[in-house]
Amino acid sequence: METTVAPAHQTVRMVAIAGNPNSGKSTLFNALTGLRQKVGNYPGVTVEKKTGRFHGSHGESLELLDLPGTYSLQTRSPDEAVARDVLLGRRTDTPQPDVILCVVDATNLERNLYLVAQLAELGLPLVVALSMVDLAERNGLAINPAVLSERLGCPVVPCIASQRKGLVELKQAIARQLDGIAPNRAPLPPALEEAARTFGEALAREKNLDPRFALAEALLLLTSSIDPAETGLSANLRPMLEYARRVVDESGLQRVSTAINARYAWVQQITCAASTARSGDGATISDRLDGWLTHRIFGWVFFLAVMIVMFFTIFRVAEIPMGWIESGQHLLGGWLTAHIPAGDFQDLIVSGIVAGVGGVVIFLPQILMLFFFIGLLEDTGYMARAAFIIDRFMNSVGLHGKSFVPMLSSFACAIPGIMAARTIDSPKDRLVTILVAPLVSCSARLPVYTLMIAVLLPVGFSAWHKAGIMLAMYLFSMFAAFGMAWVFRKTLFKGERSLLLLEMPPYRRPSVRVTLVRMWERAGLFLRRAGTVILSISILIWALSTYPKPSNPQATPSEALAVSTAGKLGHAIEPLIKPLGYDWKIGVGILSSFAAREVFVGTMSVIYSIENGEENTPALREVMLAEKHPDGSPVYTPLVCVGLMVFYVLAMQCLSTVAVVRRETNSWKWPLFQIGYMSVLAWLGAFLVFQVGRLLGWS
Amino acid sequence: MHTPSTSPSTIAGKNLSGQPVKQRLKITGFALPADVQQRLLEMGLTVGTECSVVRYAPLGDPMEIKVRGYFLSLRKAEAEGIQVEELPV
Numbered sequence: 001m002e003t004t005v006a007p008a009h010q011t012v013r014m015v016a017i018a019g020n021p022n023s024g025k026s027t028l029f030n031a032l033t034g035l036r037q038k039v040g041n042y043p044g045v046t047v048e049k050k051t052g053r054f055h056g057s058h059g060e061s062l063e064l065l066d067l068p069g070t071y072s073l074q075t076r077s078p079d080e081a082v083a084r085d086v087l088l089g090r091r092t093d094t095p096q097p098d099v100i101l102c103v104v105d106a107t108n109l110e111r112n113l114y115l116v117a118q119l120a121e122l123g124l125p126l127v128v129a130l131s132m133v134d135l136a137e138r139n140g141l142a143i144n145p146a147v148l149s150e151r152l153g154c155p156v157v158p159c160i161a162s163q164r165k166g167l168v169e170l171k172q173a174i175a176r177q178l179d180g181i182a183p184n185r186a187p188l189p190p191a192l193e194e195a196a197r198t199f200g201e202a203l204a205r206e207k208n209l210d211p212r213f214a215l216a217e218a219l220l221l222l223t224s225s226i227d228p229a230e231t232g233l234s235a236n237l238r239p240m241l242e243y244a245r246r247v248v249d250e251s252g253l254q255r256v257s258t259a260i261n262a263r264y265a266w267v268q269q270i271t272c273a274a275s276t277a278r279s280g281d282g283a284t285i286s287d288r289l290d291g292w293l294t295h296r297i298f299g300w301v302f303f304l305a306v307m308i309v310m311f312f313t314i315f316r317v318a319e320i321p322m323g324w325i326e327s328g329q330h331l332l333g334g335w336l337t338a339h340i341p342a343g344d345f346q347d348l349i350v351s352g353i354v355a356g357v358g359g360v361v362i363f364l365p366q367i368l369m370l371f372f373f374i375g376l377l378e379d380t381g382y383m384a385r386a387a388f389i390i391d392r393f394m395n396s397v398g399l400h401g402k403s404f405v406p407m408l409s410s411f412a413c414a415i416p417g418i419m420a421a422r423t424i425d426s427p428k429d430r431l432v433t434i435l436v437a438p439l440v441s442c443s444a445r446l447p448v449y450t451l452m453i454a455v456l457l458p459v460g461f462s463a464w465h466k467a468g469i470m471l472a473m474y475l476f477s478m479f480a481a482f483g484m485a486w487v488f489r490k491t492l493f494k495g496e497r498s499l500l501l502l503e504m505p506p507y508r509r510p511s512v513r514v515t516l517v518r519m520w521e522r523a524g525l526f527l528r529r530a531g532t533v534i535l536s537i538s539i540l541i542w543a544l545s546t547y548p549k550p551s552n553p554q555a556t557p558s559e560a561l562a563v564s565t566a567g568k569l570g571h572a573i574e575p576l577i578k579p580l581g582y583d584w585k586i587g588v589g590i591l592s593s594f595a596a597r598e599v600f601v602g603t604m605s606v607i608y609s610i611e612n613g614e615e616n617t618p619a620l621r622e623v624m625l626a627e628k629h630p631d632g633s634p635v636y637t638p639l640v641c642v643g644l645m646v647f648y649v650l651a652m653q654c655l656s657t658v659a660v661v662r663r664e665t666n667s668w669k670w671p672l673f674q675i676g677y678m679s680v681l682a683w684l685g686a687f688l689v690f691q692v693g694r695l696l697g698w699s
Numbered sequence: 700m701h702t703p704s705t706s707p708s709t710i711a712g713k714n715l716s717g718q719p720v721k722q723r724l725k726i727t728g729f730a731l732p733a734d735v736q737q738r739l740l741e742m743g744l745t746v747g748t749e750c751s752v753v754r755y756a757p758l759g760d761p762m763e764i765k766v767r768g769y770f771l772s773l774r775k776a777e778a779e780g781i782q783v784e785e786l787p788v
Contacts, residue, residue, distance in 0.1 A: 072741040110767040111743045225733035256733055260740040264748075296757045388772050392758035395774070401761075499777070500761055501738055504770035 012053075013178055014063045014095055016086060018119060019103030020112050021069035022381075022505040024131035024161060026514055028103055029066045031161040032170075039521045042093065047082045048525075049094070057171040065097060071111070073118045074224050077425055084220070087122055088213050096124075096213075099177045101170075103129045106136035106143055106158070107506065109271050110264070116152065117186045117263040121219060123212035125180035126154040127173045129166075133158040135506070139284060141275060148274040153184035162511060182212070186266035188219075191251035192258055196222050199244040206237055222248065223259040286381075286506040293385050303389050306382070307408055310373045314366050314412040315443065321365040329358035347546065348539070356538025360656060363415050364523060370409050370416035371522045374423065375515035377405070381505045383423065391500055397482040398489030399436075400429035401500060407433065407481065410440035411474075414657045418664055419522060426500075428493050434664060435674055436485045438657050441477035441649060447598045448648045449473055454621045456641040469645075477649045480681070526660070537655050541595050544569070557606050566591055580647070580686040581640040583629065590647075595655040597648055639693040643686040651682035713785070715764070716778035720752050723786040731780035739781065743767040749786065 019025040029037075033052025042049045050066040067086060068079035075081040082091075089096030100119055104112040119126060130145060149156040155173035159166030188196075200218035204211045221231060221241055228238045228245075248255045292298050333350045340346040377383040383405070391401030399407070402424040410417030417437045424430040453466050489498070545566040550559055561567050570588035577587050585607050593600035601620075608623040627635040652658065652675045661671040718724060726748050729736045743766055744750070750766040763772040 074737060074741065108767075108769045111769060114741065114743065225737050256737050257740055257745070260737070261745050264743065264745050290754070290763075294754060294756065294763075299757050384772070388756050388761060388763065389758075391774070392756060392760045395760075497732070497735065499735060499738070500772065500774050501742060501777075502761075502772045503742075504763055504772055 012061055012063045013098045014065060015099045015101050015174055016065045016067050016097035017101045017103065018067045018083065018087070018115065019069060020071055020105065020108075020115055022503060023069070023103045023105040023108075023112060025066070025069055025103045026518075027511060028129055028131060028159065028161040029064065030511075030514055030517065031164055031167060033064055035517075039525065041525075042082055042091070047079050048521075049082075050521075054171075057168070057175045060175075062174070064101075065094065070115070072115060073122075073220060077427055079425075087119070087124065088217055089210075099125045099127060099174055099180070101127050101129060101174065103131050106130050106133045107139060107141065109141075109143065109275060110267055113267040113270065114263055117267055120152070120154075120183045120185045122216045123182045125177040126152075126183045127170070127177050128152065128154060128156040129170055130156055130158040131161060134160050143275045145274075148270065151184070151270045151273060153182075154180075186263040188262050189251075189253055189258055191253055192219075192222070192248055192255075192262075195244045195247045195251075199240055202237065202240050206234065218244075219259065223256055225256050284506065289507055290385065290504070293382070294388060299385075299389055303386060306377075306386070307404075310370075310405075311408055311411065313373070314369050314409060314416070318365040318369050318412070322362055325358065325362050325364070329354060329361075344546070348542065351546075352539045352542035353535065356535050356542070360527070360535070363413055363656060364527070366413050367416045367419065367526055368519055368523055370412070370420060371519045372515060374405065374420055375518050376510050378423065379508065379510035379515060381507045384502050384504050387500075387502060388504065395498065395500075398485040398487075398498075399433060399482075400424055400426065400498060401502070403429065403433040403485075406437055407440055410437045410442060410481075413442050413444070414438040414440065414654065415526070415660050418657065418660050419526065421664065426498065428496050429498055431665065431670070432485050432488050432493065434661055435488060435670065436481045438652055438654065438674065438678065439477055439481040439484060439650065441474050442654075444597045444654065445473075445648050447601045449645055451601050451604070451620065452641045452645050454618075455624050455636050456638055473645055473649055476646070480650060484677075484681075525663075537595060541566075541592065545592060558608065561588065561603075561606055576683075579691065580643055580683065581635075581637065581690040582644075583635055585627075586635075586640075586644070590651075590653075593653055595653075597651075597653045600648070639690050639698060642693075643689040646689050647682045647686040649682075650678055650685045652678040712782050714779050715750075715752075715781040715783050716762070716775040718752050718783065720754060722751060723788060724750050724752075724783040725786050726750060726781060727784050728782040729780055730782065731777065735777060735780070739773075739777070742771060743769075744771075744781065750783075 017025060017029055029050070029052065032054045034054075036054070037050060037052035040049050041047065047068055052064045052066070054062055054064055056062050065086065067083040070080045070083050073080070073084045073087070075084055085091045086094050087097065087100065100122070102116050102119055104116060116126070116128060128148070130143065130148070133143065136143060143158075145156040145158050155177065157166050157170045157173050159170055161167070196215060196219045199222060200211065200215035203209060203218050204214035207214070209217070221233075222244055224231075228241050231238070231241065233241060245255055248258075293302055333354050336350050336354065337346060340349060374383070377386065383402070386404065387401030389401075390404045394401055394403050403421070405423070406417045406420040408417075409420050414437050417440070418434050421430050421433045421437070424433060449470055453469050456469070457465055543565075545561060545564050547565060548563065550563045552559075555563075566588055567584075569591055570584040573587045573591070574582075574584045577590070582590075585604075588607060589600045589603045592603040604624070605620055608620060608627075624636050625634070629635055658671045658675065661674060662668055665671070712727065714730075715724065715726075726744055726746055728746060729739070731739070748766060750764050753763040753765050753770060755762045756772075759775075761772045761774045762778060763770055764778075765771075
């Protein structure tokens with residue numbers, strides 16, 4: 001892990017592309033690599049790893065690694081840690097780059113050059129791509145690349161990636177720098193420089209590092225606010241770091257701020273020398289747009305309109321392709337049933353695998369559409385404004401301005417919602433959002449609500465009554481989600497500061513190509529990672545409800561289910577669910593719908609031997625209404641019906657979500673915690689409805 | 700690890716929170732946990748930097764400021780820990 005990969009051993013030289021968020025890094029990456037790119041994950045973290053190939057100015061093949069967008073190399077989020085570790089050559093899975101290509105937004109020179117100043121300290125050859133020069137000029141800002149290049153000590157190439165301008169020059173500069181030298185650095189106060197050098201030598205010795213990178217690492221550790229115990233340093237090095245920090249403190253320097261101030265002072269000098277002062281501070285188009293889009297009244301109108309369009313698309317428009325997938329699945333199932341001899345194998349293929357995989361693929365339209373919208377919101381710059389408008393409200397319930405889109409998407413489906421939480425850069429806020437997102441009432445609960453409302457309301461009640469109960473369930477789910485977010489903030493993450501530091505980028509025209517490419521990447525990741533988990537568990541649940549088989553081969557499906565392992569489990573958990581007013585048959589329904597809530601309706605149809613149960617709610621309703629306990633009292637009393645709905649609002653009951661949470665949090669700890677707390681909540685909710693209702697004399 | 704700064708009113712001088720829109724301001728210091736301060740510094744809010752309030756969100760919080768030629772929004776809770784002085788127009 002500590003050894004750096006010598007460039008000579010690599011067959012293909014590597015260029016890492018770094019830059020601030022919103023700097024035009026993705027556009028440049030796409031322009032350079034075209035569609036020759038690969039997306040995966042860094043092992044052990046949930047950070048996306050994107051690489052691509054491009055041809056250098058002499059036709060040689062070069063590897064381009066897209067680093068996560070970052071404002072600095074001091075790490076706070078896993079994304080930034082990956083960027084830093086790759087650049088320092090600390091990751092075994094990724095060789096240290098030969099050249100860093102840093103994208104600098106010309107309209108935002110000072111803050112972007114700050115990252116350049118930090119990258120320069122790494123000692124790797126550097127090329128600066130100056131992006132958005134056209135926008136800068138339109139804003140009345142002229143930048144002299146030659147002066148910038150001379151001051152920074154590295155090539156500076158102006159480009160307009162969307163028009164492929166400057167790419168040839170960029171490739172030439174990269175080729176020159178493959179064996180180039182390190183750029184200039186910001187001068188630091190002698191006491192800090194000295195302490196960093198001494199500690200860097202110790203690091204180099206102890207960890208067997210190249211002295212150049214050891215110095216960079218020493219400086220990062222020295223000027224960070226992280227506790228030495230949390231740096232992951234060995235017991236030998238920790239006291240040395242503490243000593244070095246003390247030396248700096250005693251020299252009268254403010255350890256954390258000194259280096260940052262020195263870099264910004266250097267950057268400011270360079271900016272002054274290389275760019276002409278802006279011609280007046282007139283309001284830009286973005287400024288004027290913001291006057292409207294964050295306006296006290298019109299801002300909300302626009303916000304609501306955007307969210308309604310997005311929600312409608314995910315909820316309603318996605319139903320059309322979802323219908324196709326479903327019929328495709330039925331057709332395939334039918335074809336397979338006709339062509340595979342009847343028996344366990346046919347059943348495994350059709351009911352286990354095709355149904356299991358279908359259950360995953362069905363989410364694809366919603367995921368694609370959500371990520372298309374999120375891509376548009378991010379690329380146009382509106383996402384930051386939406387977060388700006390709603391943050392006050394979200395913060396009051398323990399969430400973050402950027403939690404809004406994930407929460408809203410969860411009304412359609414928690415899976416895209418949880419994936420959308422990636423846009424939240426603060427890890428704690430992201431985790432709280434992921435933990436409560438499945439409480440938001442998703443579309444898979446609708447079949448359960450519909451069935452229970454049908455059983456609850458005798459014929460003759462109007463559609464308004466039904467809609468009213470449905471609405472109550474949706475409101476209850478929002479209350480539960482916000483309530484739990486608040487509880488988690490006050491308990492699990494007590495005292496942890498939720499921080500909002502949000503750049504408001506200028507409004508930009510989105511690139512449809514970049515948005516589509518990103519949309520497919522996300523979909524691919526979902527299918528690969530979630531698919532495998534869901535497939536295996538679908539097969540498991542199929543086996544549980546199939547074996548052991550009834551001794552009588554003429555047994556009805558209902559009898560077969562009763563003697564299967566799932567049926568036995570239903571009996572086994574009866575004592576647990578009796579206080580909720582449920583019998584073992586409801587127990588089987590709950591257990592079988594552990595993978596997906598809507599399965600409940602199908603299972604109840606099998607239990608009550610209703611043909612085509614999913615399409616035949618009236619018949620199922622009649623049977624359920626007639627269902628009696630052994631003592632003759634009805635099973636489906638209004639309290640049981642409401643209790644069941646409350647149970648399904650609160651219970652996790654969705655394996656796809658479990659798989660996605662596992663993927664997004666990179667551990668089993670959080671999905672298991674989520675199953676635990678939601679199951680307890682669901683049981684308590686149903687218990688309270690049933691028992692308090694009975695105490696109050698309702699039956 | 701850090702002591703949250705909840706009572707900025709005890710610190711002499713003005714802080715960024717609640718400053719009128721368009722008023723030119725200069726950052727003079729911080730009363731914030733070290734890690735938050737570090738992030739603000741790295742975003743360019745170093746001592747001596749000029750900034751101005753651009754607008755407040757419709758619900759009054761967060762606020763948007765202009766600093767080093769770009770726009771940044773932050774919550775009042777953090778802005779209260781950023782000490783400023785007014786600059787003549």
